Structures are given as C-alpha cells and as structure tokens.
Amino acid sequence: MALSKTGRKGRHGMRLSELSERSGVSTATIKYYLREGLIPAGLRVSATQAEYDEGHLRRLRLVRALIQVGRLPVATAREVLTHVDDESLGRTIRLGAALWALPHGPSPDEDAPETAEARAHVAALLTELGWSTALELGDLSPVHRSLVASVASLVRLGYPCDIGYLTRQARIMEQAAVHDLDEMETYGSEAEQVEKAVASAVLYEPLLMSLRRLAQSEESARRYGL
Amino acid sequence: MALSKTGRKGRHGMRLSELSERSGVSTATIKYYLREGLIPAGLRVSATQAEYDEGHLRRLRLVRALIQVGRLPVATAREVLTHVDDESLGRTIRLGAALWALPHGPSPDEDAPETAEARAHVAALLTELGWSTALELGDLSPVHRSLVASVASLVRLGYPCDIGYLTRQARIMEQAAVHDLDEMETYGSEAEQVEKAVASAVLYEPLLMSLRRLAQSEESARRYGL
DNA sequence: CACCATTGGATAGCGCAACTCTCCAACCAA
DNA sequence: TTGGTTGGAGAGTTGCGCTATCCAATGGTG
Structure with a gap:
C-alpha cells in the first residue's frame, strides 16, 4: 500500500x-x-x-x-x-x-387468453381513474405493459382483481406520487430533479414495499393478535 | 403431501x-x-x-x-x-x-457508517408511527432489515430521507395494507387466505408500483404538461 | 402376446449475467 | 534504475434457471 x-x-x-x-x-x-x-x-x-x-x-x-x-x-x-x-x-x-427505460416486469404473454381480459381490465381502470395520458399511450408504455402482465397473472391464478379494489389502491398510489413530486420540486437543479426521480423510482419502491409489509404485520397483529 | x-x-x-x-x-x-x-x-x-x-x-x-x-x-x-x-x-x-421468508433486498452493510444512522432513522419513524410490533421485533425481521438497507442507500446517496416524508408515505402504505387485509378476509379458507397474502405480497407489489409510476406520469403531465 | 412410443427419474449440460482474474506495458515516486 | 502501481482488455468463474439426453419400466394397440 x-x-x-x-x-x-x-x-x-x-x-x-x-x-x-x-x-x-x-x-x-x-x-x-x-x-x-x-x-x-x-x-x-x-x-x-x-x-x-x-x-x-x-x-x-x-x-x-x-x-x-x-x-x-x-x-x-x-x-x-x-x-x-x-x-x-x-x-x-x-x-x-x-423512467421509461426503467425495469419492467416480463411483458404480457400475448398467447395467453387472460392477457386480453387483463388489457380490458386495465383500460376500464384507467378510464375510471380518469388517467387519460396513460390511457392514450396505452400499450406503448412499458409501465402499462407490466401492469397488464401483473393483472393477467392474478387473473390466471384465479384472483378477481376487481376494478373497485384496484381503483382504491390506485388512488392511494396517486397520493404517494403527489408526495413524490412535491418532494422532487424541493430540489433545485434540473439534473438533481431527474436523479431524484430515478432514485425515487428505484430506491423508494423497495422502501415503500417494506413499509407496506410492516404495515400489514401491524394491522394483522391489531386484528388477530400475535 | x-x-x-x-x-x-x-x-x-x-x-x-x-x-x-x-x-x-x-x-x-x-x-x-x-x-x-x-x-x-x-x-x-x-x-x-x-x-x-x-x-x-x-x-x-x-x-x-x-x-x-x-x-x-x-x-x-x-x-x-x-x-x-x-x-x-x-x-x-x-x-x-x-411473508417472513419473502424476498428482501440486500442486508444492510454493517461496515458502512450510514447504516447506524439509518437504523436510528427507522426506529424514530416506527416510534412516530406507533408501530410497536415492528419496533419490538426490530432487526430480527427481514423486512425491517431491508428497510434499514434502503434508507442507508438513500442517505449514502445524499437524500435526506426525512422522517416527516417517510411518515406520510408510511401512512399511505398503511391504508393500502388495511385494504389488503379487508380483501383477504373475503376469502373463506385459511389456506386460501394465506395463499392470498403471499400473492398479495409478490404479485400486487409490482402492480402497485406500476400504478404508482403511472400516477407519477399523470401528475407530472398535470403539472408541467406533456 | 409383442411392439414401441410414452412416462418418470436422474444426470449432465447450456446460456446468460455479473462479476473477477490474469496479464502486460506504461507510469511514477524513491 | 527500479519496483510497486496503474489502466486496459480479454478470458475465466460463479450461480442460477432451466433444458437436453439417457434409461428402464410401462401400457395402449393390434
């Protein structure tokens, strides 16, 4: 040395x-x-x-x-x-x-019959939510495609994935997104904002999911005891 | 079997x-x-x-x-x-x-100085939230450990990861968790409930994150135009 | 009953991705 | 000089999720 x-x-x-x-x-x-x-x-x-x-x-x-x-x-x-x-x-x-280039789950399996159903589900959901931008971009967006793939998997496993439930969860995620953008705006330079956005997507996601699991445990303990 | x-x-x-x-x-x-x-x-x-x-x-x-x-x-x-x-x-x-056995991110790097800071951060967060179960289990839980690792990464990258922001996000995740457990209770058998919980953790997570990114796009378009 | 494609089981191999190792000439402080 | 260090490039290693091959037992068909 x-x-x-x-x-x-x-x-x-x-x-x-x-x-x-x-x-x-x-x-x-x-x-x-x-x-x-x-x-x-x-x-x-x-x-x-x-x-x-x-x-x-x-x-x-x-x-x-x-x-x-x-x-x-x-x-x-x-x-x-x-x-x-x-x-x-x-x-x-x-x-x-x-964000467009960020990791997406596997693309939907076009051969599977559930995929068409899932696509319709997602379209209905976006309409219900009034998310016109996402609706218009549709299948072009990788995020949209992974959403379809996720829904297709759930349908395939027999979970109903009903619109009401998804809508409620989407509204909750919307709150999270609003927080994120508020937070992002506190960063001065454009470069920092972009980096922050990327970090937000890839670093905060595991963090949020950890929080969600902890919250599930808490809520479960609250309902059913230890 | x-x-x-x-x-x-x-x-x-x-x-x-x-x-x-x-x-x-x-x-x-x-x-x-x-x-x-x-x-x-x-x-x-x-x-x-x-x-x-x-x-x-x-x-x-x-x-x-x-x-x-x-x-x-x-x-x-x-x-x-x-x-x-x-x-x-x-x-x-x-x-x-x-859920305990589910995938966790990398364990916190004990050698890094940020880890101790992150641990304190997380403890403060859990106290603030009143999540006593999570607080007591502490480092034993893999979920807790990945949370610490996530926070440490953010700190390491220079993001403040302030308690107020995390608390708000945690409250939002709590809403999501309550929805999940409500949904879970609609399933009859215990086996189905457990399977549902697993599916919820591993299948709904990418779904929720897709929704979050879509919501971010929507909100961004709303604020700054296309 | 005889035939032979099919089945289940075991083993070895493949392909990808993320490193990690090895080598070498250029370099620079001593 | 000199000896350790540096950056670069390619080959090698590891781990994992399959996949291909082989084999003997089977069983439907005629």
Missing part, C-alpha cells in the same frame, strides 16, 4: 484505487462498469493513467444503488443513465425518458 | 404432459420444480407413472407467478411454500412465516 501523491481526499484527482476505497467497490468491478459505459471515463492524464473526481464517485454510488438495491440489469441501468445525462432534453421529457 | 389430500377440485388425474399443456410450462421445467420440491410429487400409480390433479396445476401456477412475476429465487420460493403448506400453524403465524 504505497502512499499516493496526495495524502488528503482531494476534490480532484483520484486514482481508480482511491475511487474503489471510497466507494467500497472493487477496482475490478469499477473497470467492468467503465467498460460497460455506466461510468464516464476518467480524465486521461497520460497513456496509462486517469483521474476521477467526486462526480465519478457520486455516479458510482448511483450505479450501485440502481443495480444492488433497485435490481436493475446492467444494460437497463446504462440506458437509464444515458437519459439522466442527456442535457439536450427538457426536464419533463428527460424525466419521462429515464 | 398436504396438497394431494386437501385441495381436490377435479378428481380427474393428469399425466405430467397434460399438466404441462394446461399450464404452458414445459415438462422439463415441471420435473425441475418437482426435484426442487416446489410442487408435491404426483400420486404414484406405478413404478414409472404418476398422476397429478387440479391442486398440482394450481400450485404450479402459483410457483410460476412467484418466480416469474415476483422474481423469487427458486430456493426462496420453496421456503415460502413450505410455510404456506404448514397446516400446523395458526393463520396469523402461518401468514407471518410465509
């Missing part, structure tokens, strides 16, 4: 190994992410040396969060980050593009 | 190949699931032949849902199903045991 030329954790000029130490990610893995284009190349300071800065560290942490917490496949993470980085787009579109 | 004696819908015996046709799962894969103990063995009718019934079909569909939609590793699915099948337990415990 040789002393690098900078003893301090300087704002600029980290080596790959220092990036590794500070992030807790092995150099081999960082090299892999660099190869895969998840992290921008460092500043080439000579033929065989490159420098990394705080931005790289931050990006690396985001990548780890996407992959480890959010369970995104590497290829998907790359696509999402491409949109996050694309400053040529306006906020809304940039945000939409990033 | 338990299933062959309890869940008789149709008495009519199927061969493995018919089970495959009706479920859309290849015979090879079904054999794999049998080997892995995800599906109880068929009724051995001779040295090299076995019969399967509607219960097996239903179980097979549940397995596919857990693995394909819920993304459960095979080993985890087996563990969950073991609890679902365990008729020696009371409903609440059985339900809890099944």
